[in-house]
Amino acid sequence: MSEYLVEVSHLKQYFPVRNGFKTIPLKAVDDVSFNIKPGETLGLVGESGCGKTTVGRTLLRLYKPTSGTVKFEGEEVTDQNIHALRKEMQMVFQDPYSSLNPRMTVEDIIGEPLDVHKLYKTKEERREKVLALMETVGLNAEHAMRYAHEFSGGQRQRIGIARALAVDPKFIVCDEPVSALDVSIQAQVVNMFEDLQEQRGMAYLFIAHDLLVVQHISDRIAVMYLGHMMELAESDELMNNPIHPYTQSLLSAVPIPDPNTARKSKRIMLEGDVPSPLNMPTGCPFRTRCRYATEQCAQAMPELTDRGDGHQVACWNK
Amino acid sequence: MADYKYILDVQDLHTSFRTDKGKVQAVNGVTFALEPGKTLGIVGESGSGKSVTAYSIMQILAENGNIESGKVLYKGEDITKWNNKQMAGFRGKCCSIIFQDPMTSLNPVFTIGNQLEEAVLLHTDRNKAEAKARAVEMLTLVGVNEPEKRVKQYPYELSGGMRQRVMIAMALACEPDILIADEPTTALDVTIQAQILELMQDLQKQLGMAIIIVTHDLGVIASMCDEIIVMYGGRVCERGTADDIFYAPAHSYTRGLLRSIPTTENNGERLIPIGGTPINMLNMPAGCAFCPRCDDAMKICLTEVPEEIQVGETHRASCWLNVKKMYEEGSAQ
Numbered sequence: 001m002s003e004y005l006v007e008v009s010h011l012k013q014y015f016p017v018r019n020g021f022k023t024i025p026l027k028a029v030d031d032v033s034f035n036i037k038p039g040e041t042l043g044l045v046g047e048s049g050c051g052k053t054t055v056g057r058t059l060l061r062l063y064k065p066t067s068g069t070v071k072f073e074g075e076e077v078t079d080q081n082i083h084a085l086r087k088e089m090q091m092v093f094q095d096p097y098s099s100l101n102p103r104m105t106v107e108d109i110i111g112e113p114l115d116v117h118k119l120y121k122t123k124e125e126r127r128e129k130v131l132a133l134m135e136t137v138g139l140n141a142e143h144a145m146r147y148a149h150e151f152s153g154g155q156r157q158r159i160g161i162a163r164a165l166a167v168d169p170k171f172i173v174c175d176e177p178v179s180a181l182d183v184s185i186q187a188q189v190v191n192m193f194e195d196l197q198e199q200r201g202m203a204y205l206f207i208a209h210d211l212l213v214v215q216h217i218s219d220r221i222a223v224m225y226l227g228h229m230m231e232l233a234e235s236d237e238l239m240n241n242p243i244h245p246y247t248q249s250l251l252s253a254v255p256i257p258d259p260n261t262a263r264k265s266k267r268i269m270l271e272g273d274v275p276s277p278l279n280m281p282t283g284c285p286f287r288t289r290c291r292y293a294t295e296q297c298a299q300a301m302p303e304l305t306d307r308g309d310g311h312q313v314a315c316w317n318k
Numbered sequence: 319m320a321d322y323k324y325i326l327d328v329q330d331l332h333t334s335f336r337t338d339k340g341k342v343q344a345v346n347g348v349t350f351a352l353e354p355g356k357t358l359g360i361v362g363e364s365g366s367g368k369s370v371t372a373y374s375i376m377q378i379l380a381e382n383g384n385i386e387s388g389k390v391l392y393k394g395e396d397i398t399k400w401n402n403k404q405m406a407g408f409r410g411k412c413c414s415i416i417f418q419d420p421m422t423s424l425n426p427v428f429t430i431g432n433q434l435e436e437a438v439l440l441h442t443d444r445n446k447a448e449a450k451a452r453a454v455e456m457l458t459l460v461g462v463n464e465p466e467k468r469v470k471q472y473p474y475e476l477s478g479g480m481r482q483r484v485m486i487a488m489a490l491a492c493e494p495d496i497l498i499a500d501e502p503t504t505a506l507d508v509t510i511q512a513q514i515l516e517l518m519q520d521l522q523k524q525l526g527m528a529i530i531i532v533t534h535d536l537g538v539i540a541s542m543c544d545e546i547i548v549m550y551g552g553r554v555c556e557r558g559t560a561d562d563i564f565y566a567p568a569h570s571y572t573r574g575l576l577r578s579i580p581t582t583e584n585n586g587e588r589l590i591p592i593g594g595t596p597i598n599m600l601n602m603p604a605g606c607a608f609c610p611r612c613d614d615a616m617k618i619c620l621t622e623v624p625e626e627i628q629v630g631e632t633h634r635a636s637c638w639l640n641v642k643k644m645y646e647e648g649s650a651q
C-alpha cells in the first residue's frame with residue numbers, strides 16, 4: 001500500500017460562468033498534484049481566490065472534479081464510495097458564524113454525523129459520545145442544549161471541530177479555521193488542533209492566509225497562485241529558503257510583529273494586481289507580476305519539479 | 319488661532335452607546351496626542367474601542383452614540399464644541415478617514431472620477447475642470463494605472479486593492495493634516511497590504527500629513543509608527559514607541575498578546591494563549607478591565623482601575639504590577 005493517506009493528481013476544477021452571451025470556464029484549480037502522509041499537516045497558502053477552498057472541497061468531493069483523481073488510502077474517491085469515505089474525511093469551515101445551523105442545539109450539531117453514519121445504538125450512547133466530544137474540544141457539557149448563536153466565535157469554532165471529530169476521521173480539511181477569530185483566541189484553537197493531532201494521529205490540510213500561523217502548525221507548506229501549485233516544501237525550508245519568485249514576494253510581504261526585523265527586512269514589492277481568473281495570462285500565471293519573466297514563461301506553465309529533498313518548484317527561471 | 323504643539327490632542331474622551339440591554343461604554347477615558355507629520359498606531363482586540371475612538375474624533379458615530387465628555391483639540395481648538403457646519407469642513411479638509419471595507423464609502427452607482435471630483439469640489443474652491451484634473455492627478459499619486467480610463471469606471475469594476483487606493487486618493491484629495499486609517503488593509507492579501515502600507519508611508523513623506531493607523535495586527539504597526547497605544551476594554555492600557563511595546567511590554571494584556579502570536583522565534587513551541595473570553599462591554603469589571611483574564615491579577619485589580627504611570631522615557635502603562643514594582647524597589651532602598 002502507498003505511504004500516502006491522500007494522493008491528488010492532476011486535479012482540475014473548472015466552474016462554468018456566464019460572460020456576456022457565452023459560458024466560459026473559470027479555472028479555479030488547474031492541474032494540481034500533491035500528497036499527504038498519515039498524521040501530517042500540509043499547510044496551503046496563497047492569495048484570496050487562488051483556489052485553496054476549492055481544492056479542499058474537491059478533495060472531499062463536495063465538488064465533482066472536472067478531471068484528475070483523488071485517492072484515499074490508495075483507493076480512488078468516487079461518487080459510489082464517497083458516502084463511506086466521509087467517515088474518514090471531514091471538513092472544518094472558514095466562518096464559525098455562518099457554518100452552523102442556528103436552529104440546532106449544540107448536541108444535535110455534533111450528533112448529526114453520528115446519526116448519518118449510525119455510530120450509536122441507544123439515545124444514551126449518542127448523548128455520551130456528544131458529551132465526550134464536547135469535553136475533548138473544551139466545551140462545557142452544560143452547554144449541550146444551547147443554540148449555536150449563543151456562543152462566541154472561538155466556541156463556535158470548537159463546535160465545528162467537535163462535529164468533524166465525531167466520526168473519528170483520519171483526515172480533516174481545515175479551511176481558515178482561525179482567521180475569523182480574535183488573536184487572543186487564535187492561540188487556544190491552534191493549540192487544540194495540535195493536541196488533537198497528537199492524540200488521534202489525524203492528518204490535516206490546513207488552509208490559511210496567515211503565514212506565521214501556517215508555519216507554526218504545518219509539517220509542509222504548499223503555495224498556490226491562480227489555480228496552480230507554485231511551490232511545496234518542508235515548512236521551515238519553505239519559510240527560510242523560498243525558491244519561487246511568488247513565494248519570495250509573499251514571504252517578504254508578511255508583516256513581522258517585531259520592530260527590528262521589520263525595519264531590516266526588505267520587501268519585494270509586486271507590481272499590480274492578481275489577474276482575473278476569467279482572463280488568465282498564458283503560460284505561467286504569475287508572469288504579469290514577475291521580475292524574472294522571460295518569453296518562455298508566456299509559452300507554457302512550468303512543471304512542479306523536485307529541487308532536492310522534496311522541495312518542489314514550478315518555475316522556468318529559478 | 320491658538321498656539322499648538324499637537325495637530326490632534328485627545329483628552330479623556332468618553333463615548334457611549336444606548337442599547338436595549340443598557341449603556342455600552344465603548345470609549346472610557348482615552349487620551350493621546352499626535353504631532354504634525356507623525357504616525358500613531360492604535361492596537362487592541364476586536365471590540366476594544368479603536369474604531370469608536372476614531373469615529374468620535376470625526377463625529378461620525380451611529381445614531382445611538384454619544385460623546386459624553388472629554389476634549390478633541392485640533393490645532394489647539396476643541397472641536398467637540400463645533401457645530402455641524404464646522405465639522406463638515408473639518409472632515410476631508412482637516413482630517414480624513416479610510417475604512418476597512420472601501421465599498422462602504424464608495425458609492426456603487428457613480429464612477430470613480432465622479433466621486434473624486436465631488437470630494438474636491440466640496441472641500442476646495444477648484445472649478446469643475448480643475449477638479450477633473452485633480453481626480454486624475456490623485457489616482458496617479460496613489461499608483462492606479464491608466465487613471466484616465468479608471469475615472470470612467472465604477473467601484474465594482476476594480477479589485478479590492480485598487481478600491482482601497484481610490485479610497486486613499488479620495489481621503490487625500492483635499493490634503494488633510496490628518497489621515498485616519500481604520501484597518502485599511504485587513505480585507506486585503508498580504509502582497510497588496512504591503513503595497514498599500516508602503517503607499518501610505520510614501521504619501522506621508524511627500525505631503526507631510528499625520529497618520530493614525532487602527533489595526534488588530536501587531537505585524538502591521540511594528541515598523542511604521544512613532545507611537546503605539548494599546549487599547550483594552552475602552553481604555554488605553556499602554557503607550558510607547560514600537561520598541562517599548564514590543565521589547566519591554568509593561569501591561570499584562572500586552573505581554574499576553576505578544577506571547578500568544580506565532581512568530582519566527584517561537585516556531586515549534588506551543589503557543590501560550592490568553593485565557594478566558596474577550597470582554598463583554600455590557601458587563602465591565604469594576605477594577606482593571608483585563609482582570610478576569612489576567613494571570614498576574616492581585617486583590618486591588620478587582621476593585622481599583624489602575625492609573626497610568628511612567629515606566630520609561632517614552633513609555634507609560636496602566637497596570638498595578640508596575641506600581642507594586644515601584645513600591646518594592648522604593649522600599650528596598
Ligand SMILES: Nc1ncnc2c1ncn2[C@@H]1O[C@H](COP(=O)(O)OP(=O)(O)OP(=O)(O)O)[C@@H](O)[C@H]1O
Pocket residue numbers: 335336337342343344362363364365366367368369370371380382383534599
Ligand atoms: N452602534 C453601536 N451600538 C452599540 N454598541 C456599539 C456600537 N458601535 C460600537 N459598539 C460597541 O463599542 C465597542 C467598541 O467597538 P469598536 O467598533 O470601536 O471596536 P474595535 O476595537 O474597532 O473592534 P473591531 O476590531 O472589531 O473593529 C464594542 O463593544 C462594540 O460592540
Ligand SMILES: Nc1ncnc2c1ncn2[C@@H]1O[C@H](COP(=O)(O)OP(=O)(O)O)[C@@H](O)[C@H]1O
Pocket residue numbers: 015016017026027028046047048049050051052053054055277
Ligand atoms: N461555485 C463557484 N462558482 C463559480 N466560481 C467559483 C465557485 N467557487 C469558487 N469560485 C471561484 O474560484 C476561484 C477560487 O475560489 P476559492 O477556492 O474559494 O478561493 P480561496 O483561495 O479564497 O479559498 C475564485 O475565483 C472563485 O470566485
Ligand code: SF4
Pocket residue numbers: 244245246284285286287288290291292293294297302314315316317318
Ligand atoms: S515561470 Fe517565469 S513568470 Fe513564472 S515565476 Fe518563473 S520566471 Fe516568473
Ligand code: SF4
Pocket residue numbers: 569570571606607608609612613614615616619624636637638639
Ligand atoms: S492591573 Fe492587575 S489585572 Fe490589570 S493587567 Fe495589571 S496585574 Fe493584571
Ligand SMILES: [Mg+2]
Pocket residue numbers: 052053094
Ligand atoms: Mg477560501
Ligand SMILES: [Mg+2]
Pocket residue numbers: 368369500501
Ligand atoms: Mg474596528
